[in-house]
Amino acid sequence: RFSFTVLKNRAEQKHAGIIAVLQDVTEQKALERERQEFVANVSHELRTPLTTLKSYLEALEEGVVDDPELSRRFLRVLLNETDRMTRLVTDLLQLSRYDAGQYNFDFQPVNVPELLQDVVERFALQSRQENIELQLDFPAHDLPPVKADRDNIIQVLDNLISNAMKYSNENTKVMIQACEVGEKYVRIDIMDEGMGIRKRDLTRIFERFYRVDKARSRSMGGTGLGLSIARQIVLAHGGTIEIDSEWQKGTRVSFTLPVYEEMKNES
Numbered sequence: 001r002f003s004f005t006v007l008k009n010r011a012e013q014k015h016a017g018i019i020a021v022l023q024d025v026t027e028q029k030a031l032e033r034e035r036q037e038f039v040a041n042v043s044h045e046l047r048t049p050l051t052t053l054k055s056y057l058e059a060l061e062e063g064v065v066d067d068p069e070l071s072r073r074f075l076r077v078l079l080n081e082t083d084r085m086t087r088l089v090t091d092l093l094q095l096s097r098y099d100a101g102q103y104n105f106d107f108q109p110v111n112v113p114e115l116l117q118d119v120v121e122r123f124a125l126q127s128r129q130e131n132i133e134l135q136l137d138f139p140a141h142d143l144p145p146v147k148a149d150r151d152n153i154i155q156v157l158d159n160l161i162s163n164a165m166k167y168s169n170e171n172t173k174v175m176i177q178a179c180e181v182g183e184k185y186v187r188i189d190i191m192d193e194g195m196g197i198r199k200r201d202l203t204r205i206f207e208r209f210y211r212v213d214k215a216r217s218r219s220m221g222g223t224g225l226g227l228s229i230a231r232q233i234v235l236a237h238g239g240t241i242e243i244d245s246e247w248q249k250g251t252r253v254s255f256t257l258p259v260y261e262e263m264k265n266e267s
C-alpha cells in the first residue's frame with residue numbers, strides 16, 4: 001500500500017511543478033498495529049491480577065478476615081499476585097529500555113562452565129523441592145571464554161531454566177549442555193522432558209506475551225515476556241537463539257554467544 005502526497009510549489013509560479021512523494025505505508029501500518037496490540041496486551045495483563053486482588057480483598061472485607069486459616073491463604077495469593085505484577089512491570093521497563101537501544105552491557109570474557117555451575121546452584125532448592133534433576137554437561141577440553149555481560153546472560157539462563165522446570169513434571173531431568181561451534185561461538189542448550197510445545201505455537205513463541213497456556217503460565221508466576229527478553233539479550237550479544245520442541249516429549253532451547261577475542265597488540 002502506498003500513500004500519495006502531491007506538493008505544489010505556489011511561491012514560484014513560473015517554475016511551478018509537482019513533487020510526488022510515494023511512500024510505502026505497509027510497514028508503518030504493521031508497526032502501528034503491533035504497538036496497539038502491545039498496549040492492549042499490557043492493559044489486559046495488568047487488569048487480570050488487579051481483578052484477582054480486588055475479589056480476594058472484597059472476600060476478606062466481607063468476613064474471611066475472621067477465619068485466620070483462610071485469611072493466611074488469601075494473603076499468600078495476594079502477595080504472589082503483587083510479586084507477579086512487579087515482575088511484569090520490571091520486565092516491561094527492561095524491554096522498553098532495550099527498544100530504545102539502551103543495553104548498557106559490560107562485556108567481559110566469561111567462562112561458560114563456571115557461569116552455568118553458578119546458575120544451576122541457584123536452582124538447587126527448587127530442583128530438590130520439585131524433584132527435577134538438573135544435569136550439566138561440558139566437553140572434556142576447555143571451552144574458550146565468551147564475550148558477554150555476565151548479569152544479562154545469567155538472566156537469560158534464569159528465564160530458560162525456570163521455563164524448563166515450570167513446564168516439566170516431577171521425576172524428570174533438565175539437561176544443560178555447552179559446546180563449541182566452529183571457532184567463533186559457544187552454544188548452550190537447555191533441554192527438558194516436559195510438556196513440549198505444538199509445532200503451530202512454536203513459530204510465535206518468542207513474541208511478547210505469546211503463551212500456549214495463559215492460565216498455567218500465570219499460575220506459575222509467568223509474565224509471558226521471559227523468552228522475548230532472552231532473545232533480545234542474546235541477539236544484542238551477536239548470538240542466535242532457537243527453540244525446538246516435541247509435544248508431550250520435551251523442549252530444547254539453544255543459544256550461541258561469540259567467543260571472546262583478545263585485542264590484537266598492534267605494536
Ligand code: ADP
Pocket residue numbers: 159163164165167192194195196197205210211212213217218221222223224225226227228251
Ligand atoms: P512465561 O512467563 O509464560 O513462561 P515465556 O516468554 O518465558 O513466558 O514463555 C512463553 C511461553 O512459551 C510459555 O507461556 C509456555 O507456553 C511456552 N514455553 C516456554 N518454555 C517452555 C518449555 N521449556 N516447555 C514448554 N513450554 C514452554
